[in-house]
Amino acid sequence: MGTQVLARPSVESAGEHRDESGWHPAVRVLFRFTFVTVGIGMAGAWLLHALLRTLGLPQQAVAEIGKWLALHPLTDWVGIRLFDVRVDYTVTGSGDTAAKWISVVTLILVAIPVTAVWSVLDRRRTAYDRLYAWFRLLVRFTLVSALMLYGMIKLMPTQMSFNLERLVEPFGHMSPMAVLWAQSSLSEPYEMALGAAEVTAAVLLILPLTAGLGSVLAVIVALQVVLMNLTFDVPVKLFALQLLLYATLLAAPELARLVRALLGRAVEPSRRAALLGSPRGHRLMLGAQVLLGSWLLVATAVEAYDGWHTYGNARPKSPLYGIWNVTEYTVDGQPVPALVDFDAPGTGLPNPTERFRRIIFDIPQGMTAQRLDDSLVSFPARVDTGKQTVTLSKDTSHQLTLASFTYARPQDDQLVLDGKLGGRSVRMRLDQVDLAQFPVVSRGFHWVQATPYYQ
Incomplete structure (x- = not known):
């Protein structure tokens, strides 16, 4: 039989029959744990933080909210009791501070009993098709906001901006991160190409119709970022690994279907539960996704443009440059x-x-x-x-x-x-x-x- 690939996903309404008996008990427990940690604790916290920034909330207020999203003061207790570290939430520009790592450990410790209680109280449920659809939506727009932000500040060269001092600083005096930043800043087309790939993946992720392609591209982009951060000691390793996790979770079904297609097997349209139980609700959710995606696109573009002219390559030069x-x-x-x-x-x-x-x-x-x-x-x-x-x-x-x-x-x-x-x-x-x-x-x-x- 010839290969048949249908890229458009099929969304099932509430009136359609679905066999929800296929979820293995272990899979249900794993989903609950993942929903609490990855969905609410990581993706949800990041997306809320990103949206508050785009709304113009004062930086100090955003930082304070971020502190509570890191499960303060429980994280303080974990830091002292388990690691003998007094947690410092000061914003330093590093994403790999002790506070960040300890907050992840705290999240996992909290998620274990929450998952256990959820599993006991909801033991009769055999599947979480609709909640899984909401989980994917949350992860998808978290990935959209992150890729938009990091992509825009590369597309308008700001993240790796050119500094004169690098021309006379001995190579051996530079840190691995400084070497990466310097070599990237010396080629604006290269930096802009990196940003264009991230922005393209983010734009594709906005619409359900193109989200599968966007998730696959996001995996490639995230792999490159993780590789750079790990090999050049860039202090955003934790978040880069989280982005790779989000992209992999979204792309896994599409990658499996792609492998089947490459092996010459028939590929059926992907089927997912509807977010809302009516055609009208489906249209409303689609419109809401377009609006949210457009808002993130415009907000991050404005922020990147401002940064480009403030401290990026388009910044003013000293009169004695x-x-x-x-x-x-x-x-x-x-x-x-x-x-x-x-x-x-x-x-x-x-x-x-x-x-x-x-x-x-x-x-x-x-x-x-x-x-x-x-x-x-x-x-x-x-x-x-x-x-x-x-x-x-x-x-x-x-x-x-x-x-x-x-x-x-x-x-x-x-x-x-x-x-x-x-x-x-x-x-x-x-x-x-x-x-x-x-x-x-x-x-x-x-x-x-x-x-x-x-x-």
């Missing part, structure tokens, strides 16, 4: 030689007697200095083009000043900084580095190459 070599450095009129003292204790703060090798102006609100040992130190900075001053501070509000300089530009590629640093007079002469000397940004793309350009 560039990499500047320090050719002369004097303290109280005495020249400071370019000598490296590797035994000198590093404080992270500018020292008037510690001669800088380079000064890097990239973003308007910051400055990075490269020491003679090639290490980098960054400061909040404010460049006033009217007064021609540069102020370095300890804080972004510029309440605690570290140094203040006036600057002059005798020529476009020359800069003189003259002012106070650590209570002493410091003067620096700087020459701008021609960025074209770095092949990583000037080499470009070539269809025809006589020999490999590897240097």
Whole structure:
């Protein structure tokens, strides 16, 4: 018999007969546990958090809600009693904090008795077809919101934005994550392609008709993200594994049908229970999915566009943008030689007697200095083009000043900084580095190459 593939899923209404006797008792227990942990505890918590962000709730309020979604204070108790760790919910930009991992352990510990009680109270039920359909819907839109967010900030290059300091930082000084970020940021088309794949998967997941194809693409995308996070030590391993789990749960039936088709076997249309028990309810749910998907698409696009122009590749540049070599450095009129003292204790703060090798102006609100040992130190900075001053501070509000300089530009590629640093007079002469000397940004793309350009 020839292969017959029908991609369109069939949704059964409440009036249609379904044999609900096929669920094995172990499968029913596993579904209850999965519904509690993956459905409510992970996917539901993430989707609620994502929707609150799109509604413009203050970041502090969103963080507080996230803390309670992590089962605080029960997670605190688990952290202290089982791991001897005091849980800190401070938002650090890492998704792999102790609080995140311990909250997952807490969720599993809570889900075990909940599943047991549910199994006893609902022991007469033989299947959960409709609840399974709602579970898939929840997981599907959690995946939509996550892929939209991460896809948009790559499609509008923001997640891996280009930083000047990477051009002079020694490769060996970079962390594996910094290497990944740097190489991705050097090719906007590559980063945008990664984002386009994530956004495409998210868009396909919005509609039930294309959700199967979207889930398969989401598995491929999530596998790539997990691989990168695990091999480059990116601190989003936990959430990346959750995304892969969501995508796999959604794609498993479609992948099974695809394998059967590739083996030359007939593939019947997929059949799933309706979310609501009437044709009108089905149409309402379809409309609600389109509206929610559209809202997430627009909200994440606006957020990504704002981020792209704030801290992404379209962000403003410093008025003194560039990499500047320090050719002369004097303290109280005495020249400071370019000598490296590797035994000198590093404080992270500018020292008037510690001669800088380079000064890097990239973003308007910051400055990075490269020491003679090639290490980098960054400061909040404010460049006033009217007064021609540069102020370095300890804080972004510029309440605690570290140094203040006036600057002059005798020529476009020359800069003189003259002012106070650590209570002493410091003067620096700087020459701008021609960025074209770095092949990583000037080499470009070539269809025809006589020999490999590897240097």
